[in-house]
Amino acid sequence: VDLAVAWLGIQMDNPLINASGVMCRTVEELEALRHSAAGALITKSCTLEPRKGNPEPRYASTALGSINSMGLPNAGYRYYLDYARRYDHEHDKPLLMSVSGMSLEDNLEMMAAFDEAALPVLVELNLSCPNLPGKPQIGYDFEASARLLAEVSKVYRRPFGVKLPPYFDPVHFGEMADVLDGCPSIGFVTCINSIGNGLVIDLERESVVIRPKDGLGGIGGDYVLPTALANVREFARRLPGRHVIGCGGIRSGREAFMHILAGATVVQVGTCLYEEGPACLTRIRDELVCLMQDKGYRTLADFRGCLRTL
Numbered sequence: 056v057d058l059a060v061a062w063l064g065i066q067m068d069n070p071l072i073n074a075s076g077v078m079c080r081t082v083e084e085l086e087a088l089r090h091s092a093a094g095a096l097i098t099k100s101c102t103l104e105p106r107k108g109n110p111e112p113r114y115a116s117t118a119l120g121s122i123n124s125m126g127l128p129n130a131g132y133r134y135y136l137d138y139a140r141r142y143d144h145e146h147d148k149p150l151l152m153s154v155s156g157m158s159l160e161d162n163l164e165m166m167a168a169f170d171e172a173a174l175p176v177l178v179e180l181n182l183s184c185p186n187l188p189g190k191p192q193i194g195y196d197f198e199a200s201a202r203l204l205a206e207v208s209k210v211y212r213r214p215f216g217v218k219l220p221p222y223f224d225p226v227h228f229g230e231m232a233d234v235l236d237g238c239p240s241i242g243f244v245t246c247i248n249s250i251g252n253g254l255v256i257d258l259e260r261e262s263v264v265i266r267p268k269d270g271l272g273g274i275g276g277d278y279v280l281p282t283a284l285a286n287v288r289e290f291a292r293r294l295p296g297r298h299v300i301g302c303g304g305i306r307s308g309r310e311a312f313m314h315i316l317a318g319a320t321v322v323q324v325g326t327c328l329y330e331e332g333p334a335c336l337t338r339i340r341d342e343l344v345c346l347m348q349d350k351g352y353r354t355l356a357d358f359r360g361c362l363r364t365l
């Protein structure tokens with residue numbers, strides 16, 4: 056069975072990547088991923104300056120997934136750019152870089168620096184980054200998204216991708232697809248980021264489980280799989296020339312298979328990787344191989360995007 060994938064000028068021998076934010080904030084974590092079964096690795100979303108992030112507890116796991124309001128803790132873009140400069144791009148697995156500026160200016164300054172560095176990395180611009188106070192996150196503000204992508208395309212002259220929040224309405228799938236369609240630099244979209252502002256309650260303590268935002272946080276894990284699959288299928292349909300990276304609810308070969316069946320080129324693993332550690336990437340890869348063999352598929356292309364409707 057062939058799990059190999061070639062896209063946007065990179066080769067992967069396994070379609071599994073960590074989700075940005077999980078196990079990728081420090082060089083030590085990135086090196087552990089580089090030595091794992093991951094076919095590629097992506098850095099924690101970076102900002103112009105280092106950030107400590109929100110007060111803890113800011114992550115909690117539940118029986119069905121996770122909730123987090125990390126608050127963009129990261130070492131600042133120069134740290135990740137430095138890691139990328141020292142990285143052996145020619146011989147090692149592909150390196151992706153996530154960027155999540157706190158303002159349009161910060162995003163443009165970072166993207167210009169990445170352009171200047173001219174490294175063979177793929178940039179994933181995180182549209183779940185904060186917007187102006189009183190405005191929704193960028194990904195839910197279609198004009199702001201269009202403006203940001205137009206400005207970024209001027210300073211970053213190579214293909215890049217965007218990390219999208221989940222959408223829940225066909226009109227919104229269409230509006231965001233139109234924004235992305237109007238930006239030729241977009242080579243891939245990653246669907247989805249966590250489902251924003253959920254609330255997990257600890258019944259014994261009659262309390263929330265994370266400190267920031269009075270307990271509100273992004274939801275990941277089993278909870279989000281149907282929403283993630285819908286976003287993958289809807290954007291893959293609407294953006295035929297671009298790649299979709301599937302993210303959300305992958306904890307075994309089964310959900311990885313579903314994401315690819317829905318149209319994903321490759322997939323990212325978040326909550327499961329946070330909870331189980333990098334060995335889950337070996338397990339999920341092997342489970343995916345077995346599932347493909349059982350179904351008689353030799354390559355990912357044999358079934359990618361072939362989800363049947365009734």
Ligand SMILES: O=C(O)c1[nH]c(=O)[nH]c(=O)c1Cl
Nearest residue numbers: 100124125126127183249273
């Ligand atoms: O709180 C975070 O750092 C965070 N948490 C998420 O679940 N998604 C994101 O894009 C980010 Cl930037």
